[in-house]
Amino acid sequence: MPGFEVWDLIKVPFPYTNRPVRQHRPALVVRVVQSAGAPDLLWVLMVTSSAHRRWALDIDIDDFGAAGLPAPSMVRTAKIATIEASDAQRIGALPAAQRKAVAQVVEVLSSTLREGCPPGQ
Numbered sequence: 481m482p483g484f485e486v487w488d489l490i491k492v493p494f495p496y497t498n499r500p501v502r503q504h505r506p507a508l509v510v511r512v513v514q515s516a517g518a519p520d521l522l523w524v525l526m527v528t529s530s531a532h533r534r535w536a537l538d539i540d541i542d543d544f545g546a547a548g549l550p551a552p553s554m555v556r557t558a559k560i561a562t563i564e565a566s567d568a569q570r571i572g573a574l575p576a577a578q579r580k581a582v583a584q585v586v587e588v589l590s591s592t593l594r595e596g597c598p599p600g601q
Contacts, residue, residue: 484509484522487579489548490568492524506548508555508574510586512565519564525582526559539581541574548572557585 484490488509493502507524514520530540530552539555541547548571555578574582 484512484520484565484568484570486510486512487574488570489527489572489574490522490524491571492522492563492568506553506571507561507563507568508582509568510560510582513562519566522563522565522568524561524563524568525586526556526561527553528556530554537585539578539585542577543575546572547575555582557582557589 486509490507490509491504492507493504506527508527509522509524511523512520513523527541527549534554535556535558537557539557541549541553541555544551544553547553555574
């Protein structure tokens with residue numbers, strides 16, 4: 481199984497929240513979770529076509545071809561999932577120009593989660 485890194489773009493069976501199916505689609509790795517005796521896990525953000533209606537905090541991928549994507553696309557930071565790394569296939573990497581914007585959104589979402597946790601957690 482190939483190793484994955486943060487900023488890798490992968491093809492993965494991404495789960496839908498509104499129907500009980502999975503569709504292979506691109507996603508962005510934002511965390512690699514490794515634990516002895518457990519499968520490697522990836523936290524991924526959905527990547528979708530720029531032709532879709534925009535959501536708040538979507539981030540355009542400027543050079544979609546260099547990223548390994550077939551069409552203009554954006555990172556949909558509102559949709560995150562955890563998948564087994566064995567289900568993924570690397571297709572490219574997020575261009576450096578968009579990494580800071582994605583990192584800032586992920587940090588805001590993470591800090592919101594931390595603020596909502598009880599003390600000591």
